[in-house]
Amino acid sequence: MVNCAPYAQGLEVLPSALLATIIAKLDVASICSVAATCKTLNACASQILSFLPNFHLLDIAPSIDLLRPLLPPNAYLQSLKVDCSRLDDSAIEHLVRSSLHELYLQNCEDFSGKLLSEVGRRCRDLRSLYLGSVAERRGRAIHISDLEELLSGCPQLETLSLVFDVSIFLRHNLARVLALASAKLTGLKIGYISSVMVTELLSPTVGPHQPPNHIRPSMLPSIQKLCLSVDYITDTLVVTISKGLMSLTHLDLRDVPIMEPTITLDLTNSGLQQINQQGKLKYLSLVRSQEFLLTYFTRVNDLGVLLMAERCSNMESVCLGGFCRVTDTGFRAILHSCSSIYKLSVSHGTQLTDLMFHDISATSLSLTNVSLRWCKLLTNDAITCLASNIDLRVLDLRDCRNLGDEALQAISALPKLKILLLDGSDISDMGLAYLRYGAIGSLVSLSIRRCKRLTDKCISALFDGSFGQDLQHLDISNLPNLSDKGILFLAKNRVPIIELRMRGCPLIGDTSVIALASMHGEEGGRHGSSLRLLDIYNCGGITQLAIRWFKRPYLPKLRWLGVTGSVNREKVDALVRSRPFLHIACHGEELGTDHWDSSDAFYRHDYEEMDELEQWLLEGEDEIDEEMVEFENREE
Structure with missing residues (x-):
């Protein structure tokens, strides 16, 4: 038997500075892995946590007792990312550090507005801030003074994400406080705000106690990226944003109507053609959510999209959701006008057909990310044409129910495909076998949820032999004919799956x-x-x-x-x-x-x-x- 003692002693006599230099290059999880191997590295890891520049722990939600030893005093800490599901205001002193340049805290339901005010008091050098779901738990509250302290106390802030409802603040108070935001702020994301509030914030109106000829300067003049969830996307909202934000390159708007919009609370052709008045827009996303109500942008048709496309020749990414009256003519105008487009997403395109892509091979487009979710008129022919874009990396065809094995045969020829989503399609076990001859070698994620024709043989079709060993995320949920036999095959072939979803499979059991x-x-x-x-x-x-x-x-x-x-x-x-x-x-x-x-x-x-x-x-x-x-x- 080999005696390992000399090696252990050798590790102990190595210079601590050398060990620290090596271990400091690892992420938090890896540092903890090293710490568990021996006492020498455990002690070294504990010391490293006192001068680690980045602390990212989003994989688990630590309690305050577990977080405390991981976050000792550290004057060198610049980036902190934590899942705060099990934390509250008592963790603020450990999370909010004066040295931080980036702070990312998700799931902050149990925090109050004190979190915002303390960030403003302590983090004057902060560049990027993300706060998710703050004070969403009953008994917690955010006051306008908390937001005021945050914005006035962080003069270097460049990106700000407040992923919670800011409509709780009075409109004039919010306008007053946002005026305190850093002049360097270029990115803003808000979890929910009413469209009326946004319009009033960005409109150059007469300021209080000012003469009629004194126009208030534009709010947030340096914003380049804007992401908002609102109640209604309207003409007024779109026009105000397009005129008021002169440097805008990314616009992401999502609405969640609770009742059918009237014409004054809706987007029409007139508003759509006003987008990108400055000509700088690279990324556009306009999505109507159907979370509460089955509703669409019924006042926009091909004409509105054609007029918009004329202004958007430099667009690189376009995402449109809920445009039920737009046909192939309108969508094709985007492809033919935007020569640099690499990402295209159309959801609930009820009139989108195969004609959209019939001549795409004749264009110079190089699409890498395509999503056509709930476009139920598409058939295999459309995917065959689309597959001429051999650089495709993401292909989302969820709920395109007319797609079958012929589409898979075309998809199998995509050598760079990483994500393939086929939920609810009409594919079979034999069709999935086509992927073994090409795309399966690059696929990282595959979803075949609700594909009713699939059986246990779909697993062997994907993973027989050495195929499919790079696949990390697999969704085989709601397959009525999938049984323990298929999962046994998966285990037998040692497929290193990281995420496996198989909910709603009646034949899956303890085995x-x-x-x-x-x-x-x-x-x-x-x-x-x-x-x-x-x-x-x-x-x-x-x-x-x-x-x-x-x-x-x-x-x-x-x-x-x-x-x-x-x-x-x-x-x-x-x-x-x-x-x-x-x-x-x-x-x-x-x-x-x-x-x-x-x-x-x-x-x-x-x-x-x-x-x-x-x-x-x-x-x-x-x-x-x-x-x-x-x-x-x-x-x-």
Whole structure:
């Protein structure tokens, strides 16, 4: 047997500065992995956290007790990103640092407006700020004075994302406070604001106590990127933005109507043609959400899009959702006018047909990202033509129900395709086999949810032999003919899936969970070590037996689990307590983030078999599994 002691002693005598220089180049999760290997590196990692420039921890939602040792005093910390689901105002002193240039805090439901005011008081050098869902929990509140302190205290701010409802503030108060925003502010995102408030904020009206000939200067004059969720996208809103923001290059507007818009609260051809009056727009997104009401932009037709396209020849990305009266003529005008366009998204294009793409091969376009969701008139012919763009990396064809195996045959020839979404299409097992001869080699994400013709053979069609080993995200939900046999094949072939969604499959049962939990990796790793997300909500064969296989050491990397809570409420609750880093959803909510929207945002870390982040933070607390053991003994 080889004696490893000399190597351990050698590590201990290495200069601490050398170890620190190497470890400091890692991310937080990797530093914790190193810390779990030996005492020398553990001590070194603890010291590194005192001068680490970037601290990004979005994969888990730490409690204040777990976050405190990870965030010691650190004068060098410039970028901080944390999931605050389990934090409240008591964490502000640990999160808000004077040295920060970037602060990203998501899921801040349990914080009050104090978070905003403290950022303004302490972070004068802040350049980028993201605050999500602040004070959304009952009993929490944000006052206009909190926002005032934030904006007046951060004179260097360049990008600001307030992903919560700012319509709670009075209009004149919000205008007064936004006037305090940094002159360097070029990017603004707001979670919800009424269109009337936006119009009043950006309109050059007469200021208070001023003579009639004194016009208030334009609000937010340096804004280049604007992203707003509003109640209604209207002509007035679009015209005001186009005229008031002279430097705008990115415009992203989404509305969520709760009642059918009247003509004064809607977008028409007249308003659409006013877009891009300065000629600088590169990115345009106009989407009508159907979250609360089945409604469309009924007052826009081909004429409005044709007039808009004349002003948008330099556009690189166009996203249009809910334009039900626009036909192939209007959409084709965008393709033929915007010679530099690389991203095209059309959702709920009820009149979009194959004619849209019939001559696309004759153009010089090089599309890399195409989304045609809910365009139900499209057939295989359209995709065959579209596949002439061999640089396609993202292809979203969800709910295009007339697409079948012929479309897959064309898609298989795309050598750079990373994301393919085919939910609700008419593809078969044989059609999926086409992907093995091309696209499967580059695919990172595949969704075939609700493709009713698929069976267990679809798994072997994708993963037989060495095929499909780079696929990280797989959605096979709502497949009535998919059974444990298919998942057993997946496990047997050691496919290193990171996110596996198979909710609503009536034939999936405990056997699938056991197979995934017991799966061995290619490098000798065990216990389903690659899975970060598993959704088995409403799978017909899942019983309380499956819950046992989610305790450690099985599935150590799992961060998101979707399961039907009624399987065994007590056992699920015990699992929540025994694995504090595991987010368990029992009510059918979709898991994780919307990874379909990005083609290059996939980061795959080479994790060890044990989750060292969890191991390091909870070192010596093996007793947390006692509740699970107690339940098992009681049942036996």
